[in-house]
Amino acid sequence: MTTPLQVTARLRTPVSGADHVRGAADAPVTVVEYGDFQCQYCGAAYPNLTELLRQREGTVRLVYRYFPIANVHPYAESAAEAAEAAGVRGRFWEMHDWLYEHQDQLDPVHLSLGVEQLGMPPDDIGAEVERHAHADRVRRDFVGGIRSGVNGTPTLFVNDVRHDGGYALPDLLAAVDAAADT
DSSP, rough: OOOOOOOOBOOOOOOTOOOOOEEEESSEEEEEEEEOOOOOHHHHHHHHHHHHHHHHTTTTTEEEOOOOOOTTTTTHHHHHHHHHHHHTTTTTHHHHHHHHHHHHOOSHHHHHHHHHHHTHHHHHHHHHHHHHTHHHHHHHHHHHHHHHOOOOSSSSEETTTEESSSHHHHHHHHHHHHTTOO
16 A cells, blocks of 8 residues: 655745735744735635734734736736735735725726725826736746645745645634744
8 A cells, every 4th residue: 555645835935025024024923825816715815814913913924925817817917916016116015905805896997996095196007007017026926836836826825834724714823823833
């Protein structure tokens, strides 16, 4: 009888200064999320990850990376590029939150209104999205996800090891607490 080979998926692209990070820089636990702004499961994970950061402040930091699944979600790439355009302006997390809180409004007209609601220049950001000024960044995250074994969203890594548990708050708290104890 043979035993199946078990391989633990690991994060292949280390966290760097180019990443979008929320939480304490020196936190002992890093959660990397590969997400798609139009994915309903990412939308369901969003409030849990926000609460995780609140409940484990100082213990965990969250890194967000783009993984738009464009063949299923037609607005995912443009939403990611808009988030990156906001990021260039130091407003990534505001745009990130707006996109998840308005997942049903990611078409170009609503996206432009969202950008305006956040006090950013909708014409400038719209032009950047239109000419794909930030597509290389989005693609770099996507390729890094593929190299790390990401095949759906959301995919989470806790201290560089893929978290194959759920994204309900108790599951996330348990994973972070276990990682903090090691």
